[in-house]
Amino acid sequence: WSLQVPHNDLTAFYMEQQQEEGGSGDDSLDGLSNAVPRCPLTPSLSPRKRTTSQSKTEPPLLRTNKRTIYTAGRPPWYNVTGTTFKEAFVIGLCGGSASGKTTVANKIIEALDVPWVVLLSMDSFYKVKPAQELAAKNEYNFDHPDAFDFELLVTVLRKLKKGKSVKVPVYDFTSHCRRKEWKTVYGANVVIFEGILAFANKELLKLLDMKVFVDTDSDIRLIRRLKRDISQRGRNIGGIIKQYNKFVKPAFEQYIEPTVQSADIVVPRGGENFVALDLIVQHVHSQLEKREITVRSALASAHQGQPLPKTLSVMECTPQVHGMHTIIRNKDTNRDEFIFYSKRLMRLLIEHALSFLPLKPVSVETPQGGIYDGRRLSGKRITGVSILRAGETMEQALMAVCKDIRLGKILIQTNHDTGEPELHYLRLPKDISEDYVILMDSTVSTGAAALMAVRVLLDHDVAEDKIFLSSLLMAEMGVHSVAYAFPKVRIITTAVDKEVNDQFHIIPGIGEIGTSAPTDWCESDDGMDF
Ligand SMILES: Nc1ncnc2c1ncn2[C@@H]1O[C@H](COP(=O)(O)OP(=O)(O)O)[C@@H](O)[C@H]1O
Numbered sequence: 341w342s343l344q345v346p347h348n349d350l351t352a353f354y355m356e357q358q359q360e361e362g363g364s365g366d367d368s369l370d371g372l373s374n375a376v377p378r379c380p381l382t383p384s385l386s387p388r389k390r391t392t393s394q395s396k397t398e399p400p401l402l403r404t405n406k407r408t409i410y411t412a413g414r415p416p417w418y419n420v421t422g423t424t425f426k427e428a429f430v431i432g433l434c435g436g437s438a439s440g441k442t443t444v445a446n447k448i449i450e451a452l453d454v455p456w457v458v459l460l461s462m463d464s465f466y467k468v469k470p471a472q473e474l475a476a477k478n479e480y481n482f483d484h485p486d487a488f489d490f491e492l493l494v495t496v497l498r499k500l501k502k503g504k505s506v507k508v509p510v511y512d513f514t515s516h517c518r519r520k521e522w523k524t525v526y527g528a529n530v531v532i533f534e535g536i537l538a539f540a541n542k543e544l545l546k547l548l549d550m551k552v553f554v555d556t557d558s559d560i561r562l563i564r565r566l567k568r569d570i571s572q573r574g575r576n577i578g579g580i581i582k583q584y585n586k587f588v589k590p591a592f593e594q595y596i597e598p599t600v601q602s603a604d605i606v607v608p609r610g611g612e613n614f615v616a617l618d619l620i621v622q623h624v625h626s627q628l629e630k631r632e633i634t635v636r637s638a639l640a641s642a643h644q645g646q647p648l649p650k651t652l653s654v655m656e657c658t659p660q661v662h663g664m665h666t667i668i669r670n671k672d673t674n675r676d677e678f679i680f681y682s683k684r685l686m687r688l689l690i691e692h693a694l695s696f697l698p699l700k701p702v703s704v705e706t707p708q709g710g711i712y713d714g715r716r717l718s719g720k721r722i723t724g725v726s727i728l729r730a731g732e733t734m735e736q737a738l739m740a741v742c743k744d745i746r747l748g749k750i751l752i753q754t755n756h757d758t759g760e761p762e763l764h765y766l767r768l769p770k771d772i773s774e775d776y777v778i779l780m781d782s783t784v785s786t787g788a789a790a791l792m793a794v795r796v797l798l799d800h801d802v803a804e805d806k807i808f809l810s811s812l813l814m815a816e817m818g819v820h821s822v823a824y825a826f827p828k829v830r831i832i833t834t835a836v837d838k839e840v841n842d843q844f845h846i847i848p849g850i851g852e853i854g855t856s857a858p859t860d861w862c863e864s865d866d867g868m869d870f
C-alpha cells in the first residue's frame with residue numbers, strides 16, 4: 341500500500357506531534373504519511389493558473405477572486421452540494437508475474453508529483469479458501485481468474501473511484517492468507533491498480549481510465565520471480581519452478597497475455613522504459629488539469645440573501661457573551677486576554693452544543709434511597725473531531741465538559757496558491773460510525789473546510805444527523821454552505837457575521853485563532869469557571 345500525501349512543514353509538524361504524544365489514545369487510528377519523493381522523469385505540473393477578475397457590479401465584501409485551480413489536496417473534491425464533484429483517475433497496470441508492474445506503478449507515482457495517489461494491488465484480493473491447504477502442496481493455481489475475489493475487488497475500486505474510503509484486505513504470500521486487520525484507504529486524485537489479471541474482468545475494465553500493459557520477456561520474469569519468491573515470499577527453487585511450469589506459464593498464455601488487446605499503452609521493459617513512463621505521466625497530468633474546480637468562489641455566491649437555516653443555533657448573546665465578543669474582536673486586545681476569553685466562550689459553546697444531544701429518561705437511586713428521574717445520553721458515545729489547526733484550540737473545552745472523550749483530527753490547510761482548502765492529514769478514532777461527533781473549528785468563513793470535514797466523517801459512516809459542527813464564529817456564507825450541502829448537520833455557534841472579504845476572512849470577524857501555537861491554548865484552566 342502506498343498512500344502519498346504532500347510533504348509540507350505543517351503536516352510533518354502534526355505527524356511528529358502525534359508520535360510524541362503517542363497518538364490520541366487509540367492505537368488503531370488511521371494515519372496517513374509518507375512524503376512524495378521528487379523524481380526528475382518529467383517536468384512538474386505547470387504553475388497553477390490564477391486569474392483575478394472581479395466584476396464592478398459585485399458587492400464589495402462578498403466578491404471573490406475567480407480562480408482557475410488545479411485540484412490538489414484530497415480530490416475527488418466535493419462541490420457545493422457536498423456530493424462528489426470529480427472521480428479519481430484510475431490507471432490499470434497489467435502484466436505477467438514479476439513483469440515490473442509494482443516497479444512501474446511506483447515510478448509513475450514519483451513522477452506524477454501529485455498529492456494523494458493510492459496504489460491498489462490485485463494481490464490483496466486473493467481468495468483464502470481453498471488456496472491455503474492446496475498451496476502447501478503446490479497444487480493451487482494462483483494465476484487462474486477463480487483465485488481472485490473479483491466481486492470485492494470491483495466494489496472496492498468503484499468506491500475508491502468515487503472518492504470514498506475503503507477497507508482492503510492485506511494478503512500474506514508466505515501463509516497464503518489474509519491478515520486479520522484490513523487496511524483503510526482514502527479517496528485520492530489518482531488510483532493505480534496493478535495485477536496479473538487487471539484486464540480480465542469486464543466490470544473492472546469499465547473502471548479503468550487508462551490501461552497499461554507491462555510487457556517483459558518471460559525469461560527475465562522467471563529469473564526475477566525466482567529471486568523475489570526466495571527472498572521475499574519464503575519459497576524454494578524447486579517449488580517455484582514446479583509452480584511456474586504447472587500454473588504460472590500456462591495461465592499467462594491463456595488469461596494474461598491475450599488481455600494486452602485491452603491496453604491503451606504497452607510498456608516493454610517495464611520500469612526502465614523512461615519514454616513510456618513520461619508519456620503516461622503527461623497524459624495523467626492533462627486529465628487531472630481538466631478536472632479543475634473552484635470550491636471557495638463557488639460557495640461564495642451560492643446562497644446569498646437566503647434566510648438562515650433551521651439547523652443553525654446561535655448561542656444567546658447575553659451581556660457576558662457580548663462582553664467576551666467585544667474583547668476577542670478588539671484588535672488591541674493582548675494575546676493572553678484573547679486566548680483567555682476565547683477559551684471561556686468555547687466552553688460555553690461546547691456546553692450549548694451538548695444540549696442538542698438526545699437524552700433518554702432514566703431513574704437513579706440517590707444515596708438517601710430516593711428515586712431521581714434523570715436523563716442519560718441516548719446513543720453510543722460522543723467523539724470530538726477538530727479541524728486543524730484552529731479547531732484544536734477547542735479540544736480543551738470539550739475535554740473539560742465530557743469525561744474521557746475520544747478525539748480525532750482532520751488537518752485541512754489552505755493552499756496559498758489557489759486559496760482552496762486541502763485535506764492533508766486524518767486521524768479518527770476507531771469505530772466512529774455510531775458516535776455523536778462534535779466537529780470543531782474555531783471559525784467558519786466560506787464553509788469549504790467544514791464541508792470537507794463533514795464529507796470525511798460521512799465517508800467514515802458517521803450519520804449526518806449525528807454531526808454537530810461547533811464554531812466560535814461563523815460567516816453567513818459558511819452557515820449556508822454547510823446547511824445546504826448537509827441539511828441534517830446541526831450548526832452551533834456563538835455569533836454569525838454577515839460578510840467575508842476577498843481573502844475569505846470573516847467581517848467584522850475576530851483575530852486569527854489558528855496562528856497561535858497550540859500549546860498557548862493548553863495552559864491550566866484556572867479561572868475559567870463561570
Ligand atoms: N527493470 C528492472 N530491473 C531489475 N529488476 C527489476 C526491474 N523491475 C522489477 N525488478 C525486480 O523484479 C521483481 C518483481 O518486480 P515487480 O515490480 O514487483 O513486479 P510485479 O509487480 O509485476 O510482480 C522485484 O524484485 C523488482 O525489484
Ligand SMILES: Nc1ccn([C@@H]2O[C@H](COP(=O)(O)O)[C@@H](O)[C@H]2O)c(=O)n1
Pocket residue numbers: 436437438439441463466475482483512513514516517535536588
Ligand atoms: N499465495 C500466493 C499468491 C500468489 N502467488 C503468485 O503471485 C503472482 C502474482 O503476484 P505478482 O506480484 O507476481 O504479480 C502470481 O503469479 C501467483 O502465482 C503465489 O505464488 N502465492
